[in-house]
Amino acid sequence: AQTVTQSQPEMSVQEAETVTLSCTYDTSESDYYLFWYKQPPSRQMILVIRQEAYKQQNATENRFSVNFQKAAKSFSLKISDSQLGDAAMYFCAYRSGGAQKLVFGQGTRLTINP
Amino acid sequence: DTGVSQDPRHKITKRGQNVTFRCDPISEHNRLYWYRQTLGQGPEFLTYFQNEAQLEKSRLLSDRFSAERPKGSFSTLEIQRTEQGDSAMYLCASSGGQGKNTEAFFGQGTRLTVV
Numbered sequence: 001a002q003t004v005t006q007s008q009p010e011m012s013v014q015e016a017e018t019v020t021l022s023c024t025y026d027t028s029e030s031d032y033y034l035f036w037y038k039q040p041p042s043r044q045m046i047l048v049i050r051q052e053a054y055k056q057q058n059a060t061e062n063r064f065s066v067n068f069q070k071a072a073k074s075f076s077l078k079i080s081d082s083q084l085g086d087a088a089m090y091f092c093a094y095r096s097g098g099a100q101k102l103v104f105g106q107g108t109r110l111t112i113n114p
Numbered sequence: 115d116t117g118v119s120q121d122p123r124h125k126i127t128k129r130g131q132n133v134t135f136r137c138d139p140i141s142e143h144n145r146l147y148w149y150r151q152t153l154g155q156g157p158e159f160l161t162y163f164q165n166e167a168q169l170e171k172s173r174l175l176s177d178r179f180s181a182e183r184p185k186g187s188f189s190t191l192e193i194q195r196t197e198q199g200d201s202a203m204y205l206c207a208s209s210g211g212q213g214k215n216t217e218a219f220f221g222q223g224t225r226l227t228v229v
Contacts (some may be wrong), residue, residue: 004156037220044118045157045205045220091156100145100209101170102218104156 002027004094006105013082014113020067021077021108022093030054032100034068034075039107040088048090051075053097079110087112120152120206126227129194136191136223139208146189147218148181149205150174157205163189196228 003026004101013019025034036048051059051068058066063083067076092105119138127133139146144165149157160179162170165186177183179195183189191201203225207218 006156042222044222047217050217056208093156099170100162100164101147101159102157103150103159107154107156 002029002032002094002096004092004103004105006092006108008108009106010109010111012111012113013079015082015084015095017082018078018080019082019110021079021092021110023075023077025073025075025092025094025107026095027073027094029096029098031094033097034066035068035093035095035102036064036075036077037091037093037104038088039091045091049077056071082112084112084114086110095105118206118208118219120204120221120224122224123222124225124227126229129198129228130195132192132194133196133226135189135204135206135226137189137191137206137208137221139188139206140219141187141209143208143210143219145209145216146183147207147209148191149207150191150201151205151223152201160191160204161189193226196226198228201226201228 005024032053034051037045039045049061063080065078089107091107093102121136121141130201146163148160163183178194181191204222207220209218211218
């Protein structure tokens with residue numbers, strides 16, 4: 001079974017600084033997708049960024065980018081120019097190419113210090 | 115369309131009672147998912163529907179849990195004889211479109227407290 005591990009329960013960063021959240025995963029499959037979801041307090045989870053395993057180029061969405069190391073099974077999220085609105089729980093998730101369900105990590109609580 | 119809607123947002127029930135939650139997905143989405151999230155943890159998959167067919171169920175979904183999507187639109191999740199361990203946030207998500215690269219949209223969840 002696939003597993004996703006987020007080793008940082010909490011992270012904090014100063015506003016306008018850069019922070020990197022770590023994620024590792026375990027799979028024997030070659031066709032899969034990786035995601036970072038953001039869950040603000042009392043609000044629904046929203047997709048931040050996704051990466052297809054077959055793509056070598058790291059995904060980027062505005063201030064959010066990933067470092068996808070397929071051989072190391074690592075998928076970290078970098079948030080540049082952190083803003084107060086970035087404060088939330090961040091979940092790394094895996095989905096097999098042949099399946100629909102998401103497998104989530106334990107989450108990292110990100111605090112932005114003004 | 116305002117996204118995935120879940121009702122109620124909060125439910126407090128006594129141990130042993132039955133509860134039912136409702137999820138209304140984004141209208142054009144044919145896939146619907148239920149997840150359970152306990153405090154401080156990531157969501158765990160419970161079950162998945164494509165249209166009205168329940169295609170996958172987790173081992174977490176004991177025989178006290180049942181989910182339906184009778185007309186391929188809204189879905190209900192029922193928990194019978196609730197236990198304190200059932201206390202959690204129950205999340206619904208939906209997705210649509212062809213191909214494998216589809217995004218799941220989540221609702222705000224129903225927080226269940228069993229006392």
